[in-house]
Amino acid sequence: MPTLEDVARRAGVSTATVSKVLSNTPYFTAETREKVLRAVKELGYVPNLAARALAAGKTHIIAVVFPYVYDAIFTDPLIMLILQGIEAECTQQGYNLLLSTPRLSDEAVDPIYLQLVQSGYMDGIIAIDNHPRVSALEPVHQRGIPAVAIGYHPTRYYVRSADQQGGYQLMRHVLDLGHRHIGIISVPETMHPSIHYRLVGVRQAAAEAGLDVQAIPEWDGDFSTPSGAAAAAHLLTEHPDLTALVCLNDRMALGAIQQAREMGWRVPDDLTVVGYDDIPYAAVFSPPLTTISQQAPELGRVAAQMLLEVLRGGHPEPIEVPTHLVIRQSSASPRSES
Amino acid sequence: MPTLEDVARRAGVSTATVSKVLSNTPYFTAETREKVLRAVKELGYVPNLAARALAAGKTHIIAVVFPYVYDAIFTDPLIMLILQGIEAECTQQGYNLLLSTPRLSDEAVDPIYLQLVQSGYMDGIIAIDNHPRVSALEPVHQRGIPAVAIGYHPTRYYVRSADQQGGYQLMRHVLDLGHRHIGIISVPETMHPSIHYRLVGVRQAAAEAGLDVQAIPEWDGDFSTPSGAAAAAHLLTEHPDLTALVCLNDRMALGAIQQAREMGWRVPDDLTVVGYDDIPYAAVFSPPLTTISQQAPELGRVAAQMLLEVLRGGHPEPIEVPTHLVIRQSSASPRSES
DNA sequence: CTGAAAGCGCTTACAG
DNA sequence: CTGAAAGCGCTTACAG
Numbered sequence: 001m002p003t004l005e006d007v008a009r010r011a012g013v014s015t016a017t018v019s020k021v022l023s024n025t026p027y028f029t030a031e032t033r034e035k036v037l038r039a040v041k042e043l044g045y046v047p048n049l050a051a052r053a054l055a056a057g058k059t060h061i062i063a064v065v066f067p068y069v070y071d072a073i074f075t076d077p078l079i080m081l082i083l084q085g086i087e088a089e090c091t092q093q094g095y096n097l098l099l100s101t102p103r104l105s106d107e108a109v110d111p112i113y114l115q116l117v118q119s120g121y122m123d124g125i126i127a128i129d130n131h132p133r134v135s136a137l138e139p140v141h142q143r144g145i146p147a148v149a150i151g152y153h154p155t156r157y158y159v160r161s162a163d164q165q166g167g168y169q170l171m172r173h174v175l176d177l178g179h180r181h182i183g184i185i186s187v188p189e190t191m192h193p194s195i196h197y198r199l200v201g202v203r204q205a206a207a208e209a210g211l212d213v214q215a216i217p218e219w220d221g222d223f224s225t226p227s228g229a230a231a232a233a234h235l236l237t238e239h240p241d242l243t244a245l246v247c248l249n250d251r252m253a254l255g256a257i258q259q260a261r262e263m264g265w266r267v268p269d270d271l272t273v274v275g276y277d278d279i280p281y282a283a284v285f286s287p288p289l290t291t292i293s294q295q296a297p298e299l300g301r302v303a304a305q306m307l308l309e310v311l312r313g314g315h316p317e318p319i320e321v322p323t324h325l326v327i328r329q330s331s332a333s334p335r336s337e338s
Numbered sequence: 339m340p341t342l343e344d345v346a347r348r349a350g351v352s353t354a355t356v357s358k359v360l361s362n363t364p365y366f367t368a369e370t371r372e373k374v375l376r377a378v379k380e381l382g383y384v385p386n387l388a389a390r391a392l393a394a395g396k397t398h399i400i401a402v403v404f405p406y407v408y409d410a411i412f413t414d415p416l417i418m419l420i421l422q423g424i425e426a427e428c429t430q431q432g433y434n435l436l437l438s439t440p441r442l443s444d445e446a447v448d449p450i451y452l453q454l455v456q457s458g459y460m461d462g463i464i465a466i467d468n469h470p471r472v473s474a475l476e477p478v479h480q481r482g483i484p485a486v487a488i489g490y491h492p493t494r495y496y497v498r499s500a501d502q503q504g505g506y507q508l509m510r511h512v513l514d515l516g517h518r519h520i521g522i523i524s525v526p527e528t529m530h531p532s533i534h535y536r537l538v539g540v541r542q543a544a545a546e547a548g549l550d551v552q553a554i555p556e557w558d559g560d561f562s563t564p565s566g567a568a569a570a571a572h573l574l575t576e577h578p579d580l581t582a583l584v585c586l587n588d589r590m591a592l593g594a595i596q597q598a599r600e601m602g603w604r605v606p607d608d609l610t611v612v613g614y615d616d617i618p619y620a621a622v623f624s625p626p627l628t629t630i631s632q633q634a635p636e637l638g639r640v641a642a643q644m645l646l647e648v649l650r651g652g653h654p655e656p657i658e659v660p661t662h663l664v665i666r667q668s669s670a671s672p673r674s675e676s
Numbered sequence: 677c678t679g680a681a682a683g684c685g686c687t688t689a690c691a692g
Numbered sequence: 693c694t695g696a697a698a699g700c701g702c703t704t705a706c707a708g
Contacts, residue, residue, distance in 0.1 A: 001456070003700095003701055004702060004703095005702095014679045014680075015679090015702080015703095016678075016679055016680080016681095016704080017677090017679070020678090020703090029677070029678095032678080044456075046457050048458050048701055048702070049457040049458065050388055050458065050459065050700085050701080050702090051392050051684090051700070051701035053392075054386070054684050054686085054701080054702070054703095055684055055701075055703040056702075056703055056704085059388060061436075064437075080418055087437065087439060096436055096454065096459070097438075098399075099436075099437050100429075101425060115384055116434065118339070119384050119386060120388065121387040225619075251622075254622075258624035261624070262624070284562070284564060284592075286596035342685065342686060343686095352694070354694075354695055354696080355694060357688085358687090358694090361687085364693095365693050366693065366694080385685085386685055387686095389687090390685080390687075392686070392687090392700050392701065393687040393688080393700055395687090458701095
């Protein structure tokens, strides 16, 4: 492969000149600039990134890290959609993406990950914090690497989804349809801050509508589809007067619908069921699911933009990405006779 | 951050010695080795990867590339499961993963991708070839970078899923249950080699069972859930005697089940429906879907192992990863009275 | 407006 | 068994 020196020789200038012309330094005559550019083209020169990284101290690599806390992490549509947003923005701005999924636990930090962080191989890091008790960011901060977190871990630069808004929108929609006997399928509130805030929003809407928040039936699952089915079975058995189920993620909502159907309830005729996340499958399920979109690709894109801003020396403010209510066919007004 | 030189000074040896000890060169006294290791530990030395890459000509970066041909690529569970397998193997063997999703089309190659390939930034490439007419591998071969393809593009080193076997297993299962009136929901056979081979397997099983292969009702979708529903509507209307539907991917199978249910057929009581891929949702759908697992993580792991073998100078043979029949509740024997 | 030269932090023949 | 020295291919003050 041709090097800078080859280009310089062919163009009849110094390597310094070639380097500067390629990095768009001003002050060069159009003629020089053109000579260099022509030589570059003729030789098919492409800069060696390792050399550039060593000399400039910048690798143009952004690492995306998410702790490998459970097997299904690579199939979590949310994470993948976020990744997509990050990828689009980074690629467009000339950065490459390194993927790291350190095996983190409460005590130990993955030694391979630690090496990577300290190796100077990345200009910045975007951490997808999907787990409440574990953060990949501590060694990053120690090393002084610019970082942006997506989620709730304490750090200077972060982007979050407007969970409280989402919870509010979701409950508000169900209330606006006329429902008053509503059950909630959640996960233990302390499990994750995002769940906490969604519940805050849900309860806020309920209170505004004059409901007794304490009296709302609630049952916890564990995010999985079967757990949603189990929760629905419990709630519908104990509270047969319910006309709506508000689920704090889509997978539990799908399970709840399946369970309700097996118990003889029709959705949405007899029972409204709404979810949260707008996973791809929500749109094609039968019936298509009413849910809250976190705009996951946007979360990723915004995080990437924020990090690139930090790399340019800026000090951006944290950002909360708004949620959207997506109304489909799993929600309807309660039947008048009820 | 401390450098090799710092370590050398502290240990009272040359940088060459430190470098060699760290790369496990033999011939050093236990004493020297220990001095070096102690200094490394005391200083918290971590090698600078950019410098190492420049000097050694190896970056220890593996690029995973899949053409960005449609928006949903980041939500394709298959790709993500493959990625998971690749990640596990690479991380374990000390390689880092770079993610690249070039925007490829029939004529033009993404210029950013081209730069990346020619920049010497990656030791090897794993290409996930999900699209029949477009390959990310050509510039890679030109540059002489070791590459492994997952899929059907012509290249020396590749791993494939045993599509014909999968098709055979799937049809065989349905036949073994006693079905003889079977419809096929596919996509246009020329759309992708993997589909072609699955159909070859399906027909082989049908022929072995004495069915008239030409007479089997078949309708094409486009991989999507709604298209599966449409295909089922057509087939069940035109051929009300069908007792089973063999779908060439899971999403179409889910659509087919939903459609059948809306038309008043019960699955599996009135109709057996089977899919292909074993996407995560297949296991929790109601009813859980009988399907073929491609063992996607295994595909990724095997591809990574193959590439690392090539990087070590080996010449591994292409590998076909076997498929597995996963029997769940969407398939059953036809009712005796039919 | 352009260039000479040092330096980024490693690895690797080559000597001894 | 260990070290001196060149070199990987760039960038960047510093001069002029």
